[in-house]
Amino acid sequence: MQPTTTRESDAPHDEGARERILRSAEQLFAERGYRNVTVADIAGACDVSTGLIYYHFEDKLSLFEAIVDEGVATLISSGQEALSAEGTASERIRGWVRAYISIVLEHESLVRIVTSTRAGDEGTSYSLAGFAPVMAALAATITEGIESGELRAVDPVMAAECLVGMAHIRVASRILGGSDHDVPAGESAWDPDAVADFVASLFLDGMRPC
Numbered sequence: 001m002q003p004t005t006t007r008e009s010d011a012p013h014d015e016g017a018r019e020r021i022l023r024s025a026e027q028l029f030a031e032r033g034y035r036n037v038t039v040a041d042i043a044g045a046c047d048v049s050t051g052l053i054y055y056h057f058e059d060k061l062s063l064f065e066a067i068v069d070e071g072v073a074t075l076i077s078s079g080q081e082a083l084s085a086e087g088t089a090s091e092r093i094r095g096w097v098r099a100y101i102s103i104v105l106e107h108e109s110l111v112r113i114v115t116s117t118r119a120g121d122e123g124t125s126y127s128l129a130g131f132a133p134v135m136a137a138l139a140a141t142i143t144e145g146i147e148s149g150e151l152r153a154v155d156p157v158m159a160a161e162c163l164v165g166m167a168h169i170r171v172a173s174r175i176l177g178g179s180d181h182d183v184p185a186g187e188s189a190w191d192p193d194a195v196a197d198f199v200a201s202l203f204l205d206g207m208r209p210c
Contacts, residue, residue, distance in 0.1 A: 022066060028045055
């Protein structure tokens with residue numbers, strides 16, 4: 001049952017309420033995982049009633065979807081900008097890697113949310129499906145490079161998946177508490193441009209025509 005008590009922050013016309021709910025839910029999902037957070041937990045974290053949360057969102061899953069939508073929209077927007085820029089396929093792929101790493105480092109909570117969502121949770125399939133447009137756009141650019149002879153002929157979808165994995169694992173290891181023991185002395189471990197250049201060069205070197 002939803003609480004009958006009201007708070008000043010419970011006014012439906014409060015334009016900031018929805019954003020506060022989103023940010024509180026994002027933090028809790030990141031810390032505990034989707035399964036271990038209730039609507040009541042979110043209400044308590046942002047000091048509103050559960051009724052106000054249900055005014056803005058149908059249920060916990062729709063709230064989760066809104067958070068993932070926001071993060072994926074940012075990834076898609078920045079990625080599309082990089083992939084539609086002037087230049088060769090290799091140059092655009094390099095730009096995409098740089099944009100991806102920068103955005104992920106700016107949205108650490110989203111990485112934690114997606115990583116902590118277990119198989120079988122309501123949000124699992126949605127969180128994975130949300131990245132489909134990113135993969136499709138990257139695969140299309142790789143296909144362009146293959147058709148022009150710039151990149152060697154491989155499965156473009158598999159290549160896109162591998163590139164995202166290469167880029168993601170490095171930044172995710174930082175966000176999720178990885179070790180820096182393998183970083184050479186004097187090298188900046190978390191400079192986005194340095195990481196992006198390394199990942200892009202490693203991928204593109206392997207994609208050169210034989």
